[in-house]
Amino acid sequence: MEFVVAVAQVNPRLGDVEFNLDLYEERVRAARARGADLVVFPELSLSGYFLKDMVSTVALRIDAPEIARLRTLSRGGAIVAGFVEETADYRFFNSAAYLEDGEIRYVHRKAYLPTYGLFDEGRYFARGDRIRSFATQRGQSAMLICEDFWHPSAVYLVALDHALLVICPSSSPLRGVSDDREQDDNARYWELLIRMYAQTYALFVVYANRAGFEDGVGFWGGSEIVDPTGARLAKAKYYEEDMIVAPVNLKAARRQRLAAPLLRDEDLDLTIHELVRIRDRQGAGGDDAGK
Amino acid sequence: MVASRDTSGGRVPIPTNPALLRRVLTGFVANEVRKVGVERVVVGLSGGVDSAVSAMLAAAALGPTNVLAIKMPYRTSSPESLEHADAVIAVAGIESLQVDITPQIDAYFARFPDADNMRRGNKMARERMTILYDHSARWRALVLGTSNKTELLLGYGTLYGDMASALNPIGDLYKTQVWALARAIGVPPEIVDKEPSADLWSGQTDEAELGFGYREVDALLYLMVDLRYSRAELLAARFAAPFVERVSGMVRGSQFKRRLPVIAKVSARTIDRDFRYARDWGR
Numbered sequence: 001m002e003f004v005v006a007v008a009q010v011n012p013r014l015g016d017v018e019f020n021l022d023l024y025e026e027r028v029r030a031a032r033a034r035g036a037d038l039v040v041f042p043e044l045s046l047s048g049y050f051l052k053d054m055v056s057t058v059a060l061r062i063d064a065p066e067i068a069r070l071r072t073l074s075r076g077g078a079i080v081a082g083f084v085e086e087t088a089d090y091r092f093f094n095s096a097a098y099l100e101d102g103e104i105r106y107v108h109r110k111a112y113l114p115t116y117g118l119f120d121e122g123r124y125f126a127r128g129d130r131i132r133s134f135a136t137q138r139g140q141s142a143m144l145i146c147e148d149f150w151h152p153s154a155v156y157l158v159a160l161d162h163a164l165l166v167i168c169p170s171s172s173p174l175r176g177v178s179d180d181r182e183q184d185d186n187a188r189y190w191e192l193l194i195r196m197y198a199q200t201y202a203l204f205v206v207y208a209n210r211a212g213f214e215d216g217v218g219f220w221g222g223s224e225i226v227d228p229t230g231a232r233l234a235k236a237k238y239y240e241e242d243m244i245v246a247p248v249n250l251k252a253a254r255r256q257r258l259a260a261p262l263l264r265d266e267d268l269d270l271t272i273h274e275l276v277r278i279r280d281r282q283g284a285g286g287d288d289a290g291k
Numbered sequence: 292m293v294a295s296r297d298t299s300g301g302r303v304p305i306p307t308n309p310a311l312l313r314r315v316l317t318g319f320v321a322n323e324v325r326k327v328g329v330e331r332v333v334v335g336l337s338g339g340v341d342s343a344v345s346a347m348l349a350a351a352a353l354g355p356t357n358v359l360a361i362k363m364p365y366r367t368s369s370p371e372s373l374e375h376a377d378a379v380i381a382v383a384g385i386e387s388l389q390v391d392i393t394p395q396i397d398a399y400f401a402r403f404p405d406a407d408n409m410r411r412g413n414k415m416a417r418e419r420m421t422i423l424y425d426h427s428a429r430w431r432a433l434v435l436g437t438s439n440k441t442e443l444l445l446g447y448g449t450l451y452g453d454m455a456s457a458l459n460p461i462g463d464l465y466k467t468q469v470w471a472l473a474r475a476i477g478v479p480p481e482i483v484d485k486e487p488s489a490d491l492w493s494g495q496t497d498e499a500e501l502g503f504g505y506r507e508v509d510a511l512l513y514l515m516v517d518l519r520y521s522r523a524e525l526l527a528a529r530f531a532a533p534f535v536e537r538v539s540g541m542v543r544g545s546q547f548k549r550r551l552p553v554i555a556k557v558s559a560r561t562i563d564r565d566f567r568y569a570r571d572w573g574r
Contacts, residue, residue, distance in 0.1 A: 011322070015573045052567040174315060177308045184311065213322040215569045216458070218315055239318050 001139045002249040006036035007223040007234075009242045011212025014048030017058050021046065021066055024081065027243065028073050034245045038078040038138060042169050042210035042223075043110075043146050044094060046083040049171040050214045055124045059086035062107065067097070074099035078138060080208070082145070082169045084125075085109065091126040096143045096169045098136065106134035108143040112151050118173065118217065121147075133163035139250045146170040149193065159201035159263055164250045166197070170209045174220035174239065183238055187220045199230035201263060202256035204248055211241045228256040302528050305513045307468045309475030313348070316460040320352035323458050324433055326574040331432035335419050335453070336360040336379060336387070338372030339487060341461060342437040343379045343478045344469055348460050349435055351476070355384035359430055363419045366393040372490050378479045388426070392418050412491035416452025424455075433457035441466040441505060444512055445538070446545020447497070454548060465513060466505040503534065511538055 008027040012020040024041060031039040043049070046066070047058040060066050060083055070081050078100040085095035085107065094110040109128025113121035131154050133142040142158035142165070149155060149168045158166055176185030190207070198205045204227055211221040223236040225246045233246035257263065324332060330353060334346045349358045360383075362376045380387045395418055400406055406414075423434045436459025438448050443462055448454045461469055466487070473483045487497040487505065498504050511530050514520040515538070520528065525535050547553075551563055560566040 013326075013574060014569055014571045048571075050569045050571075052569060054568060054572070177311055178306045179308055181308070182311065184315075213319055213571075215571050216319065216323065218319060218322075239314060 001251065002247060003037040003138045004035045004245060005206055005225055005248050006031035006034065006039045006243060006245045007206060007208045007225065007236060008039055008041050008045075009209060009211055009221050009223045009236045009244070010041065010045055011210060011219075011241050012045045012048050014214055015051065015054045015058055016048075017046055017060070017066060020048075021069055024070065024079075025073060028077075028079060031243060031245065032077065034243075036077070036245050038080070038206075040080040040167055040169065040206050040208040041082055042208045042219075043082040043096070043171040044084065045169070045171075045210055046081060048214060049210070049219075050217065051084070051124065052120070055084055055092050056086075059084040059092050061086050061088075062097075062104065067104075070097070070099055071102050071104065075102045077101075078105075078136065080143065080167055080169060082171075087126075092124065093128060094121060094125045094145060095128075096145050096167075098134065098141065098143060098167075100136055100138075105136050106132075106141075106143070108132075108145065110145040110148055111154065112147040114147045118175075119147075131157045131161075133158050133161040139164050141165040141167060143167045143169065146172060149197075155197045155201065159197075159203060160266060160268070163203060164253050165204045165206065165248070167206045168194075168208065170207060171219055172209050174218045183222065184220055187222050187238065191222070191224070194224065194226050195230045198226040198228055199256075202228040202253050202260070204228060204250065204253070209236075211239060228253045302510060303514065303518060305465055305467050305509060307471035309472045312464070312468070312472050313351070313476055316348050317352040320349050320435075320458070320460055323571075324353060326571065327433065327457075329431050329433060331357040331359065331430055332435040332458075333359045333361060333423050333427045333430060333432045334435040334437065335423050336362050336376040337437075337490060338362075338369075338375035338379075338482070339490075340473050340478060340482050341439050341466075341469055343375075343482050344473050344476065345435050345437045345459075345461055346379060346385060347383050347476050347478060350383040350385050356386060357432075358383070358385040358435075359426065359432060360385050360387045361423060361426060362387065362389045363392050363422055364389070365391075365396055365415055367493050368490050369488075369493070371485075375479070375482045375485075378482065382477060382479060390422050392422070408492050412489065413449045413452060415491060416449035420452050420455045427457075435459070436462060438462055439464055439466050439469050441509055441512060443549060444516060444545075445501070445508070445541045446548050447501065447541075448548070450548045465509040467509040503538075507534075508538060511535065512542075515539070516542075 010023055028039050081097050085093040095107050097107045098105040111128040113125050113127055115122030133140050140162045142163035144154050174184040181188055194205050194207050207224050209221055209223050210219045221236055222238045225233040227233055234244035236242040236244045332349050336342050346360055360380050427434045434456045436456030438454055439461050440463055442448050470483055488495050
């Protein structure tokens with residue numbers, strides 16, 4: 001399965017969905033002109049990231065006219081959009097939608113909401129309760145939003161759930177300066193993670209980060225498309241808007257999985273057994289690790 | 292999470308990466324200024340390294356003709372300060388203006404002649420602030436901040452005076468980092484190398500007034516604030532207990548300067564407490 005992936009590394013306007021929808025349309029046209037089939041946008045790029053009390057005012061129901069505009073935009077290809085999703089029972093999720101040929105294929109709701117340091121997501125969002133892969137015309141895929149990807153268990157689950165392509169929309173802030181690194185510490189750590197997962201699980205990772213500043217917090221950009229050997233197929237500029245485009249052939253996973261059949265050899269029963277034991281021991285009033 | 296530095300006890304040097312800082316901070320100025328719908332900034336140029344760095348970053352971000360440096364000497368200000376401010380204006384190629392604050396300061400203190408140096412210094416800082424904001428309106432510009440992280444943490448600044456600004460590119464840089472950045476972006480060396488001074492009265496120096504050097508206090512603040520060392524860990528890193536107490540006390544005691552005024556809560560949604568929006572709301 002071969003197709004062309006683009007990442008639109010944008011700088012959306014905080015709280016202005018209409019403006020950001022226009023930005024989406026413009027970038028999708030630009031990506032299509034460069035041959036892209038799948039165009040991936042960053043986390044919450046329809047609304048901006050540090051929303052605070054704006055969460056409820058920029059939220060979209062899945063049947064909202066704005067989502068209909070995105071569906072139309074996805075005709076003849078696919079788009080991954082990041083937005084605040086409002087449910088019928090008035091919960092708000094940090095969501096990513098995979099839209100393909102005018103239809104919504106899948107919506108992932110961010111499961112791990114960072115609520116520490118400069119992050120406050122747990123205050124404003126409900127927590128997603130599913131981590132799954134899904135079928136698309138372009139192969140079995142999965143979406144993990146930013147912090148989800150920092151949990152090895154999340155990537156492990158989608159890899160076992162047959163994803164060959166993991167899409168990670170992100171709004172990752174730059175922070176931490178070191179003397180010996182050209183980029184900030186956060187950028188370096190992400191790149192290490194992306195490469196490690198891609199190679200370990202033998203799958204493609206499409207990382208879509210944003211650029212720009214919100215209240216002085218900068219986003220480091222540096223989006224990338226990494227293949228199952230850990231090689232970078234495309235890399236966006238750091239710290240500014242950009243677009244990257246690269247052809248992806250999912251069959252590349254085959255060679256890597258032949259060379260190192262780690263997923264085949266995963267012992268699910270062993271893992272489940274140990275997880276249940278660990279959970280029960282913690283639930284029974286204390287972790288007596290080491291005994 | 293950020294890949295953590297080695298904190299296995301002891302001192303850890305403050306990282307400075309001038310190339311990265313310059314890139315990030317010019318991006319910050321360009322982005323945060325333009326999203327407000329303006330192209331320009333005004334900055335008070337004292338002749339010191341902090342305002343020199345802020346002004347030169349803004350010149351790189353917005354173009355020199357979009358930066359207005361205002362020199363605001365008082366009759367006791369050192370002539371060297373004006374020379375240094377002029378050197379920055381020349382090197383950066385920015386617009387400039389001089390407003391002598393002596394008449395307005397002297398007119399005011401003629402009524403309160405017993406005012407001490409601190410009152411006079413604070414008054415001067417606040418007069419300068421009103422001038423910057425006036426010209427920001429005249430020139431359709433934002434006021435650019437020049438307070439570094441060291442002075443913000445110690446509270447070594449005048450509330451609603453030099454601490455007032457619309458945006459501050461160097462507020463997360465310790466003085467030590469400002470020096471390194473200054474050298475890298477071409478601030479004239481005589482400005483980087485001279486003894487830091489608020490120049491509020493003749494012969495004043497920051498380090499004499501504070502009672503410690505910036506390098507020493509930066510080394511301490513970096514461990515205390517950025518790396519969250521405990522008191523015991525700071526002592527193990529060979530900082531003297533009285534120094535640790537004094538600096539901790541200054542940080543705690545000046546917390547009010549880093550916050551909005553405290554508001555009495557009576558409604559269901561009180562500004563900043565449960566009415567929370569980014570400053571960049573809709574921008």
